Amino acid sequence: MSSLGNARRGIRAPHLLLIPAIVIMLLGMGYPMIWQVVTSLQKYGLQQQFGKPAPFVGLDNYVTLATDPQLWLVVGKSLAFCLITAALTLAIGTLLALLMSAVTKTARLILQVALLLAWAMPVVSAMTVWIWLFDRRRGAINYLLDMIPGVNMNRFDWLSTPLTFLLVACIIVVWMSVPFVSFSVYAGLTQVSDEVMEAAQLDGANGWQRFWGVILPMIRPVIAIVLLLQLIWDLRVFTQIKLLQDAGSKSGDYDLLGTYIYKLGTSSQDFGMASAVSILVLGITVALSWFYIRSLLKEDEA
Amino acid sequence: MKRKIGIVAAATAALVVLAGCSTPAAPEAESADGQNITLWLMGGDTPDALRDYLKTEYADATGGTLTIEQQDWADALSKLTTALPDAENTPDVTEIGNTWSPTFTTVGAFSDISDMYDELGGSKLLQSFVDVGAVDGANYALPYYFGSRYIFFRKDIWAAAGLEVPTTLAEFNDDAAKLKTATQSGFYIGGEDWRNGISWIFANGGELAAKDGDIWKSTLSDPKTIEGLTQLQKLYTDSSLAPVTEADSTPWVNINNNAATGAPEAATIIAPGWAHWSIGDLTPDPKDATKTVATWNDATFGNFVLPGVDGGAAPVFAGGSNIAISAASKNQAGARELMKIIFSEEYQNMLGANGLGPANTDYTASLGDDQFATALAESAKNSKLTPAAPGWAAVEGSGLLEEFFGKVNGGGDIKALAKEYDAKIDELING
Numbered sequence: 001m002s003s004l005g006n007a008r009r010g011i012r013a014p015h016l017l018l019i020p021a022i023v024i025m026l027l028g029m030g031y032p033m034i035w036q037v038v039t040s041l042q043k044y045g046l047q048q049q050f051g052k053p054a055p056f057v058g059l060d061n062y063v064t065l066a067t068d069p070q071l072w073l074v075v076g077k078s079l080a081f082c083l084i085t086a087a088l089t090l091a092i093g094t095l096l097a098l099l100m101s102a103v104t105k106t107a108r109l110i111l112q113v114a115l116l117l118a119w120a121m122p123v124v125s126a127m128t129v130w131i132w133l134f135d136r137r138r139g140a141i142n143y144l145l146d147m148i149p150g151v152n153m154n155r156f157d158w159l160s161t162p163l164t165f166l167l168v169a170c171i172i173v174v175w176m177s178v179p180f181v182s183f184s185v186y187a188g189l190t191q192v193s194d195e196v197m198e199a200a201q202l203d204g205a206n207g208w209q210r211f212w213g214v215i216l217p218m219i220r221p222v223i224a225i226v227l228l229l230q231l232i233w234d235l236r237v238f239t240q241i242k243l244l245q246d247a248g249s250k251s252g253d254y255d256l257l258g259t260y261i262y263k264l265g266t267s268s269q270d271f272g273m274a275s276a277v278s279i280l281v282l283g284i285t286v287a288l289s290w291f292y293i294r295s296l297l298k299e300d301e302a
Numbered sequence: 303m304k305r306k307i308g309i310v311a312a313a314t315a316a317l318v319v320l321a322g323c324s325t326p327a328a329p330e331a332e333s334a335d336g337q338n339i340t341l342w343l344m345g346g347d348t349p350d351a352l353r354d355y356l357k358t359e360y361a362d363a364t365g366g367t368l369t370i371e372q373q374d375w376a377d378a379l380s381k382l383t384t385a386l387p388d389a390e391n392t393p394d395v396t397e398i399g400n401t402w403s404p405t406f407t408t409v410g411a412f413s414d415i416s417d418m419y420d421e422l423g424g425s426k427l428l429q430s431f432v433d434v435g436a437v438d439g440a441n442y443a444l445p446y447y448f449g450s451r452y453i454f455f456r457k458d459i460w461a462a463a464g465l466e467v468p469t470t471l472a473e474f475n476d477d478a479a480k481l482k483t484a485t486q487s488g489f490y491i492g493g494e495d496w497r498n499g500i501s502w503i504f505a506n507g508g509e510l511a512a513k514d515g516d517i518w519k520s521t522l523s524d525p526k527t528i529e530g531l532t533q534l535q536k537l538y539t540d541s542s543l544a545p546v547t548e549a550d551s552t553p554w555v556n557i558n559n560n561a562a563t564g565a566p567e568a569a570t571i572i573a574p575g576w577a578h579w580s581i582g583d584l585t586p587d588p589k590d591a592t593k594t595v596a597t598w599n600d601a602t603f604g605n606f607v608l609p610g611v612d613g614g615a616a617p618v619f620a621g622g623s624n625i626a627i628s629a630a631s632k633n634q635a636g637a638r639e640l641m642k643i644i645f646s647e648e649y650q651n652m653l654g655a656n657g658l659g660p661a662n663t664d665y666t667a668s669l670g671d672d673q674f675a676t677a678l679a680e681s682a683k684n685s686k687l688t689p690a691a692p693g694w695a696a697v698e699g700s701g702l703l704e705e706f707f708g709k710v711n712g713g714g715d716i717k718a719l720a721k722e723y724d725a726k727i728d729e730l731i732n733g
Binding site for chain 2: 045046047049050051052136138157159160246248249250251252253262263266267268269270
């Protein structure tokens with residue numbers, strides 16, 4: 001684009017322009033991050049919250065968490081939840097995007113408006129409705145399932161076993177995230193040129209082959225970033241689980257990492273341990289996003 | 303990007319520490335005139351008429367504005383933990399669950415109000431509530447109101463089964479089991495509802511925790527506690543259809559006739575005394591067609607005090623709240639003014655008239671002498687508080703008690719569970 005001389009002359013201005021962003025990043029994310037690391041090395045309870053000095057305990061908090069079977073159970077559950085939910089969201093979202101590009105304009109508009117409404121609904125309102133739907137006594141879900149001959153779902157309590165609890169949570173989270181995925185993928189699909197598709201068709205590729213061999217590789221960058229975001233969001237899912245717990249059980253069997261940390265920190269007032277677990281979650285998040293970072297690095301090299 | 307609740311929590315903690323560096327001004331001779339203060343009330347227990355009274359009186363006394371913010375009981379502990387140390391966000395005066403008072407008082411969250419103690423009622427104030435809010439003889443949190451739990455039952459259903467009001471706990475447990483059908487709980491109690499469930503522990507002489515020297519120890523494995531838990535497990539299994547995951551909820555909806563079936567979900571419930579406003583024959587609310595109002599009907603509904611093991615009244619959980627001034631508040635004078643209004647004869651009588659046990663025992667008569675006032679007084683006589691341990695709020699916040707009671711009532715091995723949860727609670731209970 002530009003000659004070497006131009007680049008040298010302009011080198012100061014771009015660097016200066018970066019400063020505000022970096023300062024905001026450092027203040028907004030670096031500062032809490034550092035505090036979190038520091039707190040995770042301290043014994044930090046309610047007394048410290050009210051002004052007592054917090055003693056440093058080295059890696060004590062980390063040793064405690066590494067040897068806590070309860071925590072690893074929560075980590076396992078959270079990972080499974082996040083993988084399954086993100087995969088389902090991506091699959092359903094992509095299917096809806098394909099549907100959007102296949103139907104007529106009117107049908108597409110209706111679909112898009114419906115998805116947008118679901119996306120725009122505030123979490124707490126949506127959760128209130130979902131909790132009503134799954135209500136043990138008067139919920140529409142039980143009512144409808146009960147009408148199927150041979151199925152007895154009268155008063156079935158969805159929130160009373162961890163597995164059905166997480167199933168409900170999974171359905172809700174998928175419902176809330178699908179619009180974002182389908183819009184992103186649909187945007188990607190519009191970039192696939194008609195000529196390429198026509199060429200593939202002329203070469204005799206059937207629908208599946210065209211999707212798998214042509215469309216998917218072309219929209220791969222979109223899929224990758226959307227999957228990454230979903231994985232991160234679903235790993236740190238909090239509001240939905242907390243509100244379901246308020247409707248169901250406070251017991252630890254129903255915890256994912258978000259609620260586990262919340263309970264440990266603000267409810268049991270052990271901020272040191274809560275910070276240590278948060279750092280662990282950060283580690284898991286980085287590990288999960290590794291595939292994406294690696295592919296970015298590869299692209300850079302290429 | 304990676305914004306997680308943990309970071310938020312840590313960030314809050316960080317800010318709080320910074321805020322903590324600027325020690326709040328001592329309540330010297332500052333004036334309450336024109337101070338705008340905030341009062342946190344927990345849940346909807348305090349009726350609107352009382353809230354309006356406080357606002358008007360406060361404005362008259364100081365010219366300032368009193369803002370009342372209602373906090374949900376379920377999240378109150380977390381909110382208090384993060385807001386109280388922070389001078390910018392703390393409520394000036396806050397209601398606080400009586401069982402949490404030791405925790406917050408010990409860490410210095412509240413202002414010393416020993417100098418006002420006599421003025422606010424002194425020895426006339428409910429002693430057990432005063433005790434949990436005092437450290438080394440200094441008063442920090444004082445009683446706000448007390449309530450206690452007693453039994454509401456369906457006279458029609460009990461009579462149809464040929465049952466009389468029970469006089470011992472064993473009789474009660476048996477009767478409740480007899481009244482259970484496929485669609486009706488004999489006695490409705492959630493599996494995780496430890497606040498009501500502990501009555502069976504207390505009644506059998508058990509405790510949740512005991513002080514051994516300076517150290518608090520969880521005593522779930524104590525034989526008397528185990529005996530109470532065994533009875534509770536049997537009672538839950540034999541008589542309740544409530545989900546094992548249900549905690550302290552709104553049990554009165556179950557004793558009223560269900561709109562769809564015309565029959566109640568439960569023949570018997572245990573609830574705080576003021577629940578009687580919500581129990582009765584349901585008719586559409588003339589003011590709001592989407593709601594119903596309950597009118598108590600003596601022919602259908604009745605109440606009695608949960609009987610003890612050898613008769614008399616069982617020691618139930620002493621519900622109620624304390625009230626205190628936040629040490630971080632910048633409006634100490636205004637806050638003290640509000641305390642004077644709350645402990646005034648008029649406000650205490652208003653509490654009583656609304657079925658909330660007044661903090662000052664001189665005004666207990668304001669509760670009246672109807673069946674509800676009698677039951678409240680009788681059940682409160684033996685009522686007990688949870689352990690006054692410094693870490694008790696953390697124990698409640700952790701959800702361990704819900705978890706433990708849920709597992710017991712789910713049919714778990716009581717002794718093994720008690721041992722497991724003793725160890726877990728011991729880690730938190732000393733703060």
